[in-house]
Amino acid sequence: MAQLKGWKEIPIGGMILEAGSAMEYRTGGWRAFRPVFGEAACIHCMQCWLFCPDSSILVNGENEKMAGFNLDYCKGCGICASVCPVNAKVIREAGEALKRDDPRLCIRMVEEGKFKE
Amino acid sequence: MSRFEALTGDNAFAMAMRQVNPDVVAAYPITPQTETVEFFAEYVADGLVDTEFICVESEHSAMSACVGASAAGARVMTATSANGLALMWEIVYIAASLRCPIVMSVVNRALSGPINIHCDHSDVMGMRDSGWIILFSENGQEAYDNAFQAVRIGEHPDVLLPVAVCQDGFITSHAMERVEVYDDADVKAFIGTYRPQWSLLDLEHPKTYGPLDFYDYYYEHKRQQVEAMEHAQRVILEVAEEFNRKFHRNYGLFEPYRLEDAEVAVVVANSTAGTAKVVVDALRAEGLKVGLLKPRVFRPFPARELADALGHLKAVAVMDRSISFGAMDNAGPLFLELAAALALHGVQVPIADYVFGLGGRDIRPGEIERVYREALQMAETGQVARRVTYLSVRE
Numbered sequence: 134m135a136q137l138k139g140w141k142e143i144p145i146g147g148m149i150l151e152a153g154s155a156m157e158y159r160t161g162g163w164r165a166f167r168p169v170f171g172e173a174a175c176i177h178c179m180q181c182w183l184f185c186p187d188s189s190i191l192v193n194g195e196n197e198k199m200a201g202f203n204l205d206y207c208k209g210c211g212i213c214a215s216v217c218p219v220n221a222k223v224i225r226e227a228g229e230a231l232k233r234d235d236p237r238l239c240i241r242m243v244e245e246g247k248f249k250e
Numbered sequence: 251m252s253r254f255e256a257l258t259g260d261n262a263f264a265m266a267m268r269q270v271n272p273d274v275v276a277a278y279p280i281t282p283q284t285e286t287v288e289f290f291a292e293y294v295a296d297g298l299v300d301t302e303f304i305c306v307e308s309e310h311s312a313m314s315a316c317v318g319a320s321a322a323g324a325r326v327m328t329a330t331s332a333n334g335l336a337l338m339w340e341i342v343y344i345a346a347s348l349r350c351p352i353v354m355s356v357v358n359r360a361l362s363g364p365i366n367i368h369c370d371h372s373d374v375m376g377m378r379d380s381g382w383i384i385l386f387s388e389n390g391q392e393a394y395d396n397a398f399q400a401v402r403i404g405e406h407p408d409v410l411l412p413v414a415v416c417q418d419g420f421i422t423s424h425a426m427e428r429v430e431v432y433d434d435a436d437v438k439a440f441i442g443t444y445r446p447q448w449s450l451l452d453l454e455h456p457k458t459y460g461p462l463d464f465y466d467y468y469y470e471h472k473r474q475q476v477e478a479m480e481h482a483q484r485v486i487l488e489v490a491e492e493f494n495r496k497f498h499r500n501y502g503l504f505e506p507y508r509l510e511d512a513e514v515a516v517v518v519a520n521s522t523a524g525t526a527k528v529v530v531d532a533l534r535a536e537g538l539k540v541g542l543l544k545p546r547v548f549r550p551f552p553a554r555e556l557a558d559a560l561g562h563l564k565a566v567a568v569m570d571r572s573i574s575f576g577a578m579d580n581a582g583p584l585f586l587e588l589a590a591a592l593a594l595h596g597v598q599v600p601i602a603d604y605v606f607g608l609g610g611r612d613i614r615p616g617e618i619e620r621v622y623r624e625a626l627q628m629a630e631t632g633q634v635a636r637r638v639t640y641l642s643v644r645e
Contacts, residue, residue, distance in 0.1 A: 140471070143474075144448075145349050146471060147467070148457055148458065149457060150448070
């Protein structure tokens with residue numbers, strides 16, 4: 134952890150005087166579930182990009198396609214998986230209850246402890 | 251040129267608000283502060299001020315709007331009383347913690363229940379740990395004068411804290427008295443232009459107000475508030491001196507009245523101090539060496555200065571217009587803090603508390619005279635017969 138500053142060295146009232154300083158706070162450490170991208174199923178609708186509260190959906194700048202997750206900031210909330218229309222289709226067509234880490238899903242949520250590359 | 255007008259305390263504070271011409275006022279009417287908001291709304295409607303006047307749906311919203319406006323860099327004023335102040339509670343602390351120099355008139359009224367609209371100090375005494383600077387006013391003139399000084403004190407770069415200016419509900423707020431109203435231009439020159447250091451509207455320098463603040467930094471920010479309070483006492487005196495030079499009225503941390511050669515004194519704030527002065531004069535005419543100390547600055551509490559001012563006495567009687575229920579001897583907050591201040595600064599003097607006037611119960615010269623006579627007895631015997639007296643309560 135960075136050296137903590139004393140009360141004389143910091144802005145008063147808890148003010149943060151630099152814009153964009155949230156970049157310095159890597160919230161990925163909060164994550165209990167990791168989103169895993171099933172690229173083959175993805176239709177690149179960008180619903181996950183639209184809904185991600187942490188701007189952690191990576192987009193390929195050249196072809197503007199969904200390219201995975203920025204795990205430095207992803208808190209593992211799973212909103213991407215729940216808004217994913219491909220996931221909805223897979224679940225409906227399966228006709229059975231799927232686990233959230235089912236490999237058929239476009240975005241699946243895997244317990245951090247069980248994740249393997 | 252200044253002029254004299256017949257104004258109620260509420261009107262006097264509204265007049266001060268007109269002359270300050272704040273950028274934003276967000277307020278909700280509550281008895282006995284209502285007149286202040288009504289008069290100010292008239293000034294807005296008549297185009298006498300440039301203020302953005304926000305009619306909110308509650309006091310919680312009033313103080314929230316004040317904090318937002320202050321963070322945006324506005325000069326902000328508001329007014330409330332009792333239950334309205336209680337409804338603001340959460341944001342009262344936040345205003346101080348986010349270092350918003352908001353100026354608020356607190357027209358003192360009993361905090362329920364049972365419901366009561368008349369004067370006592372239970373409302374403001376609840377906010378004594380909130381981080382606000384708290385000033386008392388004996389009459390409309392003092393409320394008016396304190397309003398301008400409050401603007402300067404709160405906005406001082408070494409302070410940056412909100413300031414509450416108290417006056418007694420109905421007794422001061424609704425009684426018409428002679429008030430010297432200063433020239434608008436003189437007031438404008440005295441208060442100057444507010445140049446906020448950290449305005450949210452300064453788009454060249456984006457910033458965040460009020461982020462989450464945990465165990466790693468919250469404590470440091472509280473320590474900064476202590477520093478601001480420590481600076482406040484010096485700034486209050488500097489501003490008072492400048493005010494005196496310009497408007498020829500002398501304010502300090504407290505007002506001593508015939509105290510220098512007194513043997514006993516009463517300590518009482520707000521309007522009752524005015525009544526007590528009459529009693530002091532009457533008892534002095536009998537040759538009794540009595541005096542008065544009227545606190546003006548309650549936060550920051552000037553412990554050392556009070557001890558110095560009272561150190562020569564043979565007895566002190568504090569008069570509290572509220573009770574700190576369950577505190578030592580069920581005394582009032584002014585007594586508790588003053589007794590501690592005297593003890594810690596080595597002043598050994600018999601001291602007793604007289605709770606009075608709760609819920610607007612009248613306090614008459616005869617009752618204050620009784621307090622003085624008992625204090626004289628304390629001085630003679632060196633004994634405190636009763637630590638706390640609930641003055642004029644029916645058995």
